[in-house]
Amino acid sequence: MLQKIYSDGKVKPIRLNANYGSQEYAEKLVNGLVAMTESDGPYLVHCTEGKDRTGFVCVLLECLCGADYDEIKNDYMITYDNYYGITEESDKEKYDILVESLLDPMIQTLAGDNNANVRDVNLVENAEKYLKDGGMTDNQISQLRDKLTK
Numbered sequence: 001m002l003q004k005i006y007s008d009g010k011v012k013p014i015r016l017n018a019n020y021g022s023q024e025y026a027e028k029l030v031n032g033l034v035a036m037t038e039s040d041g042p043y044l045v046h047c048t049e050g051k052d053r054t055g056f057v058c059v060l061l062e063c064l065c066g067a068d069y070d071e072i073k074n075d076y077m078i079t080y081d082n083y084y085g086i087t088e089e090s091d092k093e094k095y096d097i098l099v100e101s102l103l104d105p106m107i108q109t110l111a112g113d114n115n116a117n118v119r120d121v122n123l124v125e126n127a128e129k130y131l132k133d134g135g136m137t138d139n140q141i142s143q144l145r146d147k148l149t150k
Contacts, residue, residue: 010039016047020056021109026134029057034136037143051079051102059106063127064141065149069107069119076103 005011014032019025036043047053055076062072080086080098088095107118110126131141 012036016053016057018052020053020106023134026130029060030131030134030136033131033144034140037140037147041147051076051083055079055102056106056109059103060110060127060130061148063107063110063123064131064145066124069123072107072123073099073103 012032012035014028016025016028045054045057059072059076062075067075077087077095077099080095086094086098104118105114107121107123107126108114108116110123110130111118111121112126112129113121128141131144132138136144
Protein backbone atom coordinates (compact mmCIF):
# COMPACT_ATOMS: atom_id res chain seq x y z
CA MET A 1 0.00 0.00 0.00
CA LEU A 2 2.74 2.47 0.94
CA GLN A 3 4.64 1.74 -2.28
CA LYS A 4 1.48 2.45 -4.29
CA ILE A 5 1.06 5.81 -2.58
CA TYR A 6 4.64 6.68 -3.56
CA SER A 7 4.32 5.35 -7.10
CA ASP A 8 1.06 7.28 -7.57
CA GLY A 9 2.93 10.49 -6.73
CA LYS A 10 0.96 11.05 -3.54
CA VAL A 11 4.03 11.51 -1.33
CA LYS A 12 6.28 14.53 -1.47
CA PRO A 13 9.32 14.05 0.79
CA ILE A 14 10.90 17.46 1.27
CA ARG A 15 13.51 16.68 3.95
CA LEU A 16 13.28 19.85 5.98
CA ASN A 17 16.05 20.80 8.37
CA ALA A 18 15.09 22.32 11.72
CA ASN A 19 15.92 25.92 10.74
CA TYR A 20 12.50 27.22 9.74
CA GLY A 21 13.94 30.71 9.46
CA SER A 22 16.29 29.78 6.61
CA GLN A 23 15.65 30.41 2.93
CA GLU A 24 16.39 26.75 2.19
CA TYR A 25 13.65 25.65 4.59
CA ALA A 26 11.14 28.09 3.10
CA GLU A 27 11.91 26.97 -0.46
CA LYS A 28 11.65 23.27 0.37
CA LEU A 29 8.45 23.84 2.28
CA VAL A 30 6.92 25.81 -0.58
CA ASN A 31 7.86 22.97 -2.92
CA GLY A 32 5.89 20.55 -0.75
CA LEU A 33 2.95 22.88 -0.30
CA VAL A 34 2.69 23.50 -4.04
CA ALA A 35 2.39 19.72 -4.42
CA MET A 36 -0.56 19.87 -2.01
CA THR A 37 -2.31 22.33 -4.32
CA GLU A 38 -2.07 19.75 -7.11
CA SER A 39 -3.82 17.00 -5.15
CA ASP A 40 -6.93 16.56 -3.08
CA GLY A 41 -6.55 15.66 0.58
CA PRO A 42 -6.32 14.23 3.02
CA TYR A 43 -2.84 15.52 3.71
CA LEU A 44 -0.26 14.23 6.18
CA VAL A 45 2.57 16.41 7.46
CA HIS A 46 5.03 14.71 9.76
CA CYS A 47 8.52 14.60 11.19
CA THR A 48 10.02 12.72 14.11
CA GLU A 49 7.98 14.14 17.00
CA GLY A 50 5.70 16.70 15.39
CA LYS A 51 6.81 19.76 17.31
CA ASP A 52 9.61 21.40 15.35
CA ARG A 53 9.35 20.92 11.59
CA THR A 54 5.77 19.70 11.59
CA GLY A 55 4.96 22.20 14.30
CA PHE A 56 6.16 25.09 12.18
CA VAL A 57 4.36 23.85 9.06
CA CYS A 58 1.10 23.51 10.98
CA VAL A 59 1.54 26.94 12.59
CA LEU A 60 2.13 28.44 9.15
CA LEU A 61 -0.90 26.71 7.64
CA GLU A 62 -3.13 27.71 10.54
CA CYS A 63 -1.98 31.32 10.21
CA LEU A 64 -2.64 31.21 6.48
CA CYS A 65 -6.16 29.89 7.05
CA GLY A 66 -7.10 32.55 9.60
CA ALA A 67 -6.64 30.86 12.96
CA ASP A 68 -5.98 33.21 15.84
CA TYR A 69 -3.04 33.01 18.24
CA ASP A 70 -4.91 31.08 20.93
CA GLU A 71 -6.19 28.48 18.46
CA ILE A 72 -2.67 27.99 17.15
CA LYS A 73 -1.20 27.78 20.65
CA ASN A 74 -3.77 25.22 21.76
CA ASP A 75 -3.10 23.03 18.71
CA TYR A 76 0.68 23.34 18.99
CA MET A 77 0.71 22.45 22.67
CA ILE A 78 -1.22 19.20 22.14
CA THR A 79 2.14 17.62 21.25
CA TYR A 80 3.54 18.45 24.67
CA ASP A 81 0.47 17.00 26.33
CA ASN A 82 0.71 13.84 24.21
CA TYR A 83 4.44 13.29 24.70
CA TYR A 84 5.12 14.72 28.14
CA GLY A 85 1.77 15.32 29.84
CA ILE A 86 2.46 19.06 29.99
CA THR A 87 -0.68 21.16 29.92
CA GLU A 88 -1.47 24.63 31.14
CA GLU A 89 -3.34 23.03 34.02
CA SER A 90 -0.76 20.38 34.94
CA ASP A 91 2.35 22.59 34.87
CA LYS A 92 1.69 26.21 33.92
CA GLU A 93 5.34 27.24 34.35
CA LYS A 94 6.67 24.62 31.89
CA TYR A 95 3.74 25.24 29.55
CA ASP A 96 4.44 28.96 29.42
CA ILE A 97 8.17 28.38 28.90
CA LEU A 98 7.46 26.07 25.96
CA VAL A 99 5.08 28.58 24.39
CA GLU A 100 7.52 31.46 24.84
CA SER A 101 10.63 29.58 23.72
CA LEU A 102 9.24 27.43 20.89
CA LEU A 103 5.90 28.61 19.54
CA ASP A 104 6.33 32.36 19.84
CA PRO A 105 9.63 32.38 17.90
CA MET A 106 7.87 30.55 15.06
CA ILE A 107 5.30 33.32 14.80
CA GLN A 108 8.00 35.96 15.16
CA THR A 109 9.86 34.30 12.27
CA LEU A 110 6.74 34.59 10.15
CA ALA A 111 6.49 38.23 11.17
CA GLY A 112 10.13 38.80 10.24
CA ASP A 113 10.72 40.35 13.66
CA ASN A 114 12.26 38.44 16.58
CA ASN A 115 10.77 40.99 18.98
CA ALA A 116 7.25 41.09 17.55
CA ASN A 117 4.36 40.81 19.97
CA VAL A 118 2.82 37.56 18.74
CA ARG A 119 -0.67 38.71 19.67
CA ASP A 120 -0.40 41.88 17.58
CA VAL A 121 0.97 40.59 14.27
CA ASN A 122 -1.24 39.95 11.26
CA LEU A 123 -0.94 36.18 11.05
CA VAL A 124 -2.49 35.80 7.60
CA GLU A 125 -0.34 38.49 5.99
CA ASN A 126 2.81 37.14 7.59
CA ALA A 127 2.09 33.58 6.46
CA GLU A 128 1.50 34.82 2.93
CA LYS A 129 4.73 36.82 2.97
CA TYR A 130 6.70 33.81 4.22
CA LEU A 131 5.32 31.67 1.41
CA LYS A 132 5.98 34.35 -1.22
CA ASP A 133 9.54 34.76 0.05
CA GLY A 134 9.90 30.99 -0.40
CA GLY A 135 8.78 31.22 -4.02
CA MET A 136 5.03 30.62 -3.87
CA THR A 137 2.80 32.71 -6.14
CA ASP A 138 -0.37 34.50 -5.07
CA ASN A 139 -2.39 32.01 -7.11
CA GLN A 140 -0.70 29.03 -5.45
CA ILE A 141 -1.32 30.56 -2.02
CA SER A 142 -5.01 30.98 -2.86
CA GLN A 143 -5.18 27.41 -4.13
CA LEU A 144 -3.54 26.09 -0.97
CA ARG A 145 -5.87 28.03 1.30
CA ASP A 146 -8.86 26.79 -0.71
CA LYS A 147 -7.67 23.16 -0.47
CA LEU A 148 -7.25 23.47 3.29
CA THR A 149 -10.49 25.27 4.07
CA LYS A 150 -13.02 23.64 1.76
